[in-house]
Amino acid sequence: MSWLISSPLSSGPCSSGIPSYRGAAGLWTRLRPEMLSATPAQRARIARDPEWVASAELFRENPVPFFEVKREFVLGLARRRWLPTAAHHVVALLHRHGLLSHVLTQNIDGLHQESGVPSDLVTEVHGTTRSARCDGCGRRLALEEYAALAEAHVRDLGGADPGAPARSSDGGLPCPGCARTSVRPDTVLFGEEVNPAFREVFRRDLPAADLLVVVGTTLLVAPVATAPMEVSPECVRLVVNDRRVGENVGLVFDEPDCRRDIMVEDDIDAAFVRLAGMLGWLPDLEALSGQMSERGAECVAAAAAAERARLGRRRAAP
Numbered sequence: 001m002s003w004l005i006s007s008p009l010s011s012g013p014c015s016s017g018i019p020s021y022r023g024a025a026g027l028w029t030r031l032r033p034e035m036l037s038a039t040p041a042q043r044a045r046i047a048r049d050p051e052w053v054a055s056a057e058l059f060r061e062n063p064v065p066f067f068e069v070k071r072e073f074v075l076g077l078a079r080r081r082w083l084p085t086a087a088h089h090v091v092a093l094l095h096r097h098g099l100l101s102h103v104l105t106q107n108i109d110g111l112h113q114e115s116g117v118p119s120d121l122v123t124e125v126h127g128t129t130r131s132a133r134c135d136g137c138g139r140r141l142a143l144e145e146y147a148a149l150a151e152a153h154v155r156d157l158g159g160a161d162p163g164a165p166a167r168s169s170d171g172g173l174p175c176p177g178c179a180r181t182s183v184r185p186d187t188v189l190f191g192e193e194v195n196p197a198f199r200e201v202f203r204r205d206l207p208a209a210d211l212l213v214v215v216g217t218t219l220l221v222a223p224v225a226t227a228p229m230e231v232s233p234e235c236v237r238l239v240v241n242d243r244r245v246g247e248n249v250g251l252v253f254d255e256p257d258c259r260r261d262i263m264v265e266d267d268i269d270a271a272f273v274r275l276a277g278m279l280g281w282l283p284d285l286e287a288l289s290g291q292m293s294e295r296g297a298e299c300v301a302a303a304a305a306a307e308r309a310r311l312g313r314r315r316a317a318p
Contacts, residue, residue, distance in 0.1 A: 004100075004101045004102050004103075004104065004201075004205055004206060004209040004211070004212050004213070004231075005091055005094075005100070005102070005103045005104070005105075005213045005215060015085045015086070015087075015268070015269050015293050015295040015296055015299075016082045016083060016084065016085050016088075016109070016111060016293045016296075017076075017081065017082050017083070017293055017294070017295075018073065018076070018082045018109060019072075019073075027050075027069070028050040028051055029050070031046070031050045031053065031069070032157075033046040033047045033050075035068075035157055036053070036064075036065040036068055036069075036157075037062075037064040037065060037068060037155075037167070037168045038062055038064070038065045039062070042058065042061065042062060042065070045058075046058075046065070051190055052190070053065050053066060053069050054066055054069070054070075054189055054190055055189055055190040055191050056189040056190065056191040056192045057191055059184065059189055063171070063172035063173075063181075063184070064154075064168050064169075064170070064171070064172055066189075067150055067153075067154045067168065067172065067173060068154055068155065068157055068168055069157070070129070070150070070185070071150050071151075071154045071155075071156060071157070071164075072156075072157075072158065073129060074129060074143075074146060074147050074150045075147050075150060075151055077109060077110070077129060077130060077143060077147070078143050078144055078146075078147035078148075079147075082109060082111070082293075083111070083114075083291065083292055083293045083296075084111040084112075084114050084115035084291070084292050084293065084296070085111070085268070085269055085292060085293050085295070085296040086269040086272060086273050086276075086285065086292055086293075086296030086297070086299050086300050087215065087268050087269050087271075087272035087273075087296070088111050088112060088114075088115040088292070088296075089115050089116070089285060089288045089291070089292055089296070090272040090273070090275060090276050090281070090285065091103065091112065091115065091117060091272075092112075092115040092116035092117050093276065093281050093284055093285065095116065095117050095118070095121065096116070097281075100117070100121065101121075101205050101208065101209055102121050102122075102123065102201055102205040103117055103121060103122045103123070104123050104125065104198065104201050104205075104224060104227060105122065105123070105124055105125065106125050106126050106217060106221065106224055107124070107126075108124065108126050108127055108128050108129045108187045109128075109129060109130075110124075110128050110129070110130040110143075115291075115292075123195065123197050123198055123200075123201050124195060125188075125194050125195050125198050125223065125224055126187060126188045126194060126195070127185070127186045127187040127188045127195060128186050128187065129143075129185060129186075129187055130142075130143040130186075131143060131146065131185075131186045132145075132146040132173075132183055132184060132185045132186055133183070133184060133186060134175035134177060134178060134180070134182050134183050134184075135182045135183075135184055136175060136178050136180040136182035137175060137177050137178040137180070137182075139175055139176070139177040139178070141176075141183065145176065146173075146183070146185070149173045149174070149176075149183065150173065151163070151164070152165070153165065153168060153169040153172075153173055153174065154168045154169070154173075155167055155168045169181070194223065198223050198224075202223070202227070202230050206227060206230040206231050207230065207231065207232055208232075209231050209232075209235050210234075210235060210236065211235065211236045211237075211238060212227065212228060212231050212235055212236070212237045212238070213238045213239075213240065214227070214228065214237065214238070214239045214240070214241075214245075214246065215239075215240045215241070215268060216240070216241055216268050217241070217245070218241075218245050219239075219245050219246050219248065219249050220248070225248075225249055226249065228246065228249050228250065228251055229249055229250060233260075234260075235260070236260050236261075236262065237251055237260060237261045237262070238261075238262045238264065239251065239253075239261070239262070239263050239264065240264045240266065240268055240271045240272070241263075241264075241265065241268070242265065242266065242267060242268070243265065244263055244265055246261075246263070251263075267299075269295065269296050269299045270299055273285065273299050273300055273303045274303070276303075277303055277307060282300070282303060282304050282307055283304075285300050285304075286300055286301070286304045288300075289301065
């Protein structure tokens with residue numbers, strides 16, 4: 001069986017601990033343009049459209065606001081403050097058991113790879129925060145080097161890091177190779193083309209999948225939103241989310257018309273831990289608890305305790 005996962009693997013506040021960007025408590029809602037190192041005109045536009053802070057247009061004009069907004073995220077990844085969720089580890093177990101075809105993700109955190117899914121099985125449609133590059137000399141920067149630059153040259157908007165500079169360096173991050181302030185992340189900025197590698201997944205992997213699992217995405221943003229339409233008519237399409245999604249792209253969940261589509265409306269970690277239990281993988285997942293987010297580990301511990309209690313009752317029964 002071939003499972004293809006289309007995922008952010010998060011819905012609502014991410015159980016990895018990574019702050020959400022959207023929603024009432026998301027970063028775009030809480031963003032205070034007056035705190036950014038930007039011109040009055042740039043701040044006014046960010047106030048009207050907070051996502052513009054992560055646009056290619058503003059980055060070309062002034063990359064500093066982008067790095068100020070992203071500093072906590074970049075340093076959190078480098079310091080392993082953000083860990084894979086229980087769901088990430090279940091996907092990695094699918095790979096270990098030879099059941100995973102590919103992961104197509106809109107996330108930029110690299111947590112699928114950290115949980116054990118090989119990089120060649122993960123297509124990051126919006127790029128990755130785990131590396132950067134210099135557009136001046138072409139030098140590649142690993143996460144640790146990128147994070148060290150952000151730590152040294154970008155002020156902490158939240159004021160929680162006493163070692164942060166009082167003000168951000170002008171012009172952005174200086175390249176360790178050529179010293180030009182032309183370092184940029186390997187993420188896709190708003191207004192740029194997404195990673196073209198998705199086309200090969202659509203051509204090769206989607207038509208061959210027996211099961212497409214769509215996790216934690218609203219299925220509103222192309223190209224990932226069109227993935228359910230690219231599988232064969234025999235492919236089962238399973239959606240796991242905390243709210244019903246997918247009918248806009250042709251998924252049918254209700255009788256009498258549903259034939260191959262399944263909607264699991266639940267917390268994502270809870271749903272994947274339950275799946276691991278059905279597959280007999282709870283012991284394997286519990287052994288990985290020290291490598292996952294606190295919330296994910298708690299979910300696994302609760303499921304494992306319930307399973308042990310169930311087995312105990314079964315053995316005690318006459």
